[in-house]
């Protein structure tokens with residue numbers, strides 16, 4: 281075995297879809313240099329992944345999760361995701377999460393991407409002066425160090441589930457979990473379950489639970505807006521692309537908040553799944569709604585769904601909070617990055633993956649703030665490419 285390198289031109293942190301997309305473009309750059317199509321030298325690089333196996337967050341999603349787009353619209357650069365071998369295996373015919381795991385495992389092999397596992401980066405530091413070479417030092421959890429000329433951070437959000445503060449949370453005696461920890465409805469058989477969240481995972485988890493739970497209550501801060509039933513991931517991607525390219529197109533916000541994937545559509549149309557306003561507080565046995573619950577967040581005074589819960593309390597055995605994620609950036613805390621009003625690191629207006637504070641640091645795949653649609657399989661490729669172009673130009677300047 282050869283010893284792991286201790287110095288690279290580019291360190292990619294995270295071996296999920298975003299890290300692999302960056303690896304693809306770094307590899308392609310090396311090939312172009314070799315063939316005289318790009319000016320050299322080709323940057324050396326490594327992908328450091330904290331996980332023991334390929335697949336990033338996809339390995340941890342709930343069992344019944346289906347992509348909101350068909351395979352051919354869920355591909356990373358270079359190699360198409362194959363269709364699900366048996367399209368009837370999922371309700372939509374779209375791939376499930378394990379299919380994505382297989383695709384990502386195959387992808388890193390196909391391109392011989394230099395992924396190091398298990399390699400968790402604890403801290404990234406920078407030399408005291410801007411002129412220090414190489415500028416970055418990465419300290420790994422196993423105590424080893426690596427220096428790098430540039431860092432692409434692609435650590436995702438899955439490890440930073442967000443649970444909003446809610447009055448009475450400490451009182452509740454039942455099980456309260458984030459959707460990141462939700463796996464299957466059988467774990468909630470005959471239970472009364474509250475599902476919170478008006479994004480895509482809230483209604484999907486609620487729909488998943490319907491056949492097993494005794495009772496499902498789905499609460500949202502604002503009245504949820506379903507996208508038209510024919511809107512799927514393709515349309516979302518087109519909308520995001522239009523935004524990136526400065527073309528006119530529907531904005532994703534105009535389309536609504538929730539993709540009406542088949543299981544959610546069926547739950548809504550056949551089982552009456554509907555949202556009620558967000559709970560006002562948790563109690564020991566469940567949750568309670570004030571008389572004016574939801575009013576300040578757009579639930580009408582005469583809303584039937586709101587009337588159902590206003591001034592009442594309900595008993596719950598468990599609560600699943602599908603309330604989103606923050607970016608996993610704890611390994612960057614020593615860089616002291618300044619943040620925008622939205623609490624995310626400041627990035628360049630001409631390249632939303634490039635840190636404004638720390639030249640040579642890039643943030644890839646976390647969400648729209650570092651590249652519209654960059655947190656999707658099909659959307660991350662363009663941001664990986666733009667990032668690698670910038671990295672190459674920087675290293676060439678030397």
Ligand code: FAD
Pocket residue numbers: 293294295296297298299328329330331335336337338341345346347348349354399400401402434435436437438439481513608611644645646655656657658
């Ligand atoms: P991740 O997949 O989370 O990978 C990050 C990797 O970095 C992990 O392997 C992790 O172990 C590693 N890591 C973290 N910290 C460190 C560290 N300090 N050092 C080293 N390694 C580290 N997208 C679609 O395109 N289509 C869909 O249908 C779709 N459905 C979704 C459904 C749900 C419920 C969710 C939550 C997301 C969905 N997405 C979908 C969005 C998106 O594709 C995923 O969130 C995706 O996993 C993000 O990829 P990533 O590479 O940025 O992060």
